[in-house]
Amino acid sequence: MRTTIYFLMLSFLFCWACQSGQQQAPTLPTGQWHELLANYDAADWEKRGDFEVKPEQGELILANNGQQQGGWLVHKAMLQDFRLETEFRADPLVNGGIALRMQQPPPVYEVNLLNDADQQNPTGSIVDLARAKWLDSLDTRNWNQLAVEVKGDHLVVWINGEKVCETHDRKSTSGHLALEGPKQGGEVRLRQLRLMPLEPVEVVGPSLEERALAHQAPLVPLFDGSSFEGWEKVGQAKWSIEDSVLHGYSGKEGGFLATRQSYGDFYLKLKFKIAFEDNSGIFIRRPPAEAVNPNTSLECNIYDFNGLAHPYSTGSIVGYARAFRGLVDYDEWNEMEIFALGDHVVLRINGRKSAEAHVAAAHQHEGQICLQAGIKVFDPEKGPSDIYFKDILLKDLSQLK
Known part of the structure; x- marks a missing residue:
């Protein structure tokens, strides 16, 4: 009987250790660039929702076949302050985005990718917090550069080297990077996605x-x-x-x-x-x-x-x-x-x-x-x-x- 209990306990501990190992978040050291797509590892990400994820020659394709509900591809690393750089392109009027410091959907901070100048939250906007300037040269059917910096309560977005919006906000101080699976039919493509964690900036005092x-x-x-x-x-x-x-x-x-x-x-x-x-x-x-x-x-x-x-x-x-x-x-x-x-x-x-x-x-x-x-x-x-x-x-x- 004791032997049976002993083996049951060992089995439980082994399964728990395996499960813990599977759930362990990747570590991204501060002050270094980390390429997130060049060697895409599905184990570093968690898919939440109904959409397609297709790695393809250094690109990541987030797609919706027109019958799906969309969702989020969440990187497991917990982040505070960081700089993010990537290139993106999308089918016309496909609504994608990149969530910053996300704890759970819907995200507090989402950088929108929507090629419609007259929308409330066109491409580059921090949804419902800061509306992006419209760039006449922007065409999301072609590759564009996106950069985001999150330091303390300060969030800034650049597209093709031009600052398009910024805001100060304190609703979320840490969370995950997440890529949105489109809500309607079409594709969003990302490449050269890299992230550098920064030393956290302590936010003190009133706004x-x-x-x-x-x-x-x-x-x-x-x-x-x-x-x-x-x-x-x-x-x-x-x-x-x-x-x-x-x-x-x-x-x-x-x-x-x-x-x-x-x-x-x-x-x-x-x-x-x-x-x-x-x-x-x-x-x-x-x-x-x-x-x-x-x-x-x-x-x-x-x-x-x-x-x-x-x-x-x-x-x-x-x-x-x-x-x-x-x-x-x-x-x-x-x-x-x-x-x-x-x-x-x-x-x-x-x-x-x-x-x-x-x-x-x-x-x-x-x-x-x-x-x-x-x-x-x-x-x-x-x-x-x-x-x-x-x-x-x-x-x-x-x-x-």
């Missing part, structure tokens, strides 16, 4: 938005509700005041209302009202006496129209970060918040983060804040624009460290 809102400096009105004191007109737009509301009328040429004082680091909150397809925006850090445009200033856009692949809809930071659509209630009052501290700029529309970027040195200086009454640049035949502003408040963040 930029939290720090700015908690800062003890007062919120100061920039507009007194009855006069243009502290402001100067630039360009040909007509500005008027009625019932504590600023009204800008673009006419045929457009123009701006600029603060006489310059600001560098600040929190700005205001309310605006605009009709669909009318053009406006808030230009910040404009050097006095220079032209007001996205080269000299940062443009926080207020402009929506029906054109395909609108480059920078309302809530975008022009040239840096593209906002999601549907954030504005047209012909109603909306709130815009701008957080600007050094190179870090965040926009919120009606309480939702719409854009975030770390801007170039050329946009980190002090400058004027300019309210725009702009012409309809994409369809000027539709006539002039009207824009309304009120409750314009600013908090100086120059002492915020």
